[in-house]
Amino acid sequence: MSAVILSGKVYAEKLKAEAKVKLDALVAKTGIKPGLTVIIVGEDPASQVYVRNKHRTCEEMGINSQVVNLPQDISKEELIANIEKLNNDTAVHGILLQLPLPKALQQYESEILYKIIPEKDVDGFHPVNVGKLSIGEKCMVPCTPLGCIKMLELAGIDIDGKNAVVIGRSNIVGKPMANLLLARNATVTVCHSHTKNLAQIAASADILIAAVGRPEFVTADMVKEGAAVIDVGINRIAPKKLVGDVDFASVSEKAGFITPVPGGVGLLTIAMLMQNTVEAAQAQLIKE
Numbered sequence: 050m051s052a053v054i055l056s057g058k059v060y061a062e063k064l065k066a067e068a069k070v071k072l073d074a075l076v077a078k079t080g081i082k083p084g085l086t087v088i089i090v091g092e093d094p095a096s097q098v099y100v101r102n103k104h105r106t107c108e109e110m111g112i113n114s115q116v117v118n119l120p121q122d123i124s125k126e127e128l129i130a131n132i133e134k135l136n137n138d139t140a141v142h143g144i145l146l147q148l149p150l151p152k153a154l155q156q157y158e159s160e161i162l163y164k165i166i167p168e169k170d171v172d173g174f175h176p177v178n179v180g181k182l183s184i185g186e187k188c189m190v191p192c193t194p195l196g197c198i199k200m201l202e203l204a205g206i207d208i209d210g211k212n213a214v215v216i217g218r219s220n221i222v223g224k225p226m227a228n229l230l231l232a233r234n235a236t237v238t239v240c241h242s243h244t245k246n247l248a249q250i251a252a253s254a255d256i257l258i259a260a261v262g263r264p265e266f267v268t269a270d271m272v273k274e275g276a277a278v279i280d281v282g283i284n285r286i287a288p289k290k291l292v293g294d295v296d297f298a299s300v301s302e303k304a305g306f307i308t309p310v311p312g313g314v315g316l317l318t319i320a321m322l323m324q325n326t327v328e329a330a331q332a333q334l335i336k337e
């Protein structure tokens with residue numbers, strides 16, 4: 050059997066078109082364009098590619114996009130001052146601090162991220178949004194796991210009652226992913242570096258989400274015949290060679306559905322960022 054390849058490009062176009070409808074309605078009603086500001090600290094080349102992609106997508110959609118480039122050696126206090134200025138800027142509806150931060154700032158990552166007010170936190174990283182997600186209240190949801198859910202839904206893959214296994218427990222992907230699947234009535238297992246029998250647990254999954262950050266970690270023996278396999282990994286193993294956390298060659302022979310890398314979840318991450326920005330603007334501009 051050969052898996053159906055879920056195209057991030059096709060689904061991202063669809064999701065951006067949905068966001069565009071909401072965006073146009075909002076602009077018609079208020080005369081104000083939503084604004085997204087991305088802060089990037091230092092010169093990490095991968096981050097620059099992502100930030101450029103986000104900027105380009107905003108321009109295509111008609112979202113005001115601003116990129117704030119800050120120097121590698123900026124102090125924590127100065128970075129926070131920049132965030133606070135954006136918190137108070139009514140033309141800015143969404144703020145995203147691109148990760149990873151330079152080494153010297155990494156110990157303050159949470160402290161800095163949490164300065165972004167929850168209303169403008171389009172990444173969904175603020176504890177208020179994290180807490181709301183875990184209790185099932187409407188909130189800003191992290192773009193990557195939300196993109197994975199949209200991918201499953203648009204592909205017509207039923208989540209209710211299914212065994213879902215998430216490999217990885219990061220705050221950015223694994224944990225919110227588990228919460229989103231649980232909210233859709235999946236039976237969720239989260240695996241990580243201390244998990245015993247990981248391969249066996251993974252092989253029980255109807256829906257397998259790979260977010261470990263290890264190149265081609267998931268092999269065919271860890272996958273149930275016909276499963277939906279969502280690959281969140283982005284591992285650059287050579288200057289021009291990008292692979293996921295799934296061994297695509299072997300797993301695509303066994304799975305029912307699989308997402309490629311590149312061309313999979315990454316594109317949905319950006320589409321969901323557009324949706325989150327429009328929703329943030331809507332909530333800030335239309336008070337009911």
Ligand SMILES: Nc1nc(=O)c2c([nH]1)NC[C@@H]1CN(c3ccc(C(=O)N[C@@H](CCC(=O)O)C(=O)O)cc3)C=[N+]21
Nearest residue numbers: 099102145146147148149172192311312313315316318
């Ligand atoms: N605060 C914050 N929020 C993020 O959402 C965030 C972040 N920091 N830091 C880095 C990760 C990674 N990320 C991606 C976005 C788009 C693609 C993407 O467009 N990928 C394309 C192209 C990949 C390529 O050619 O490099 C693809 O998979 O086809 C990938 C990865 C957002 N992230």
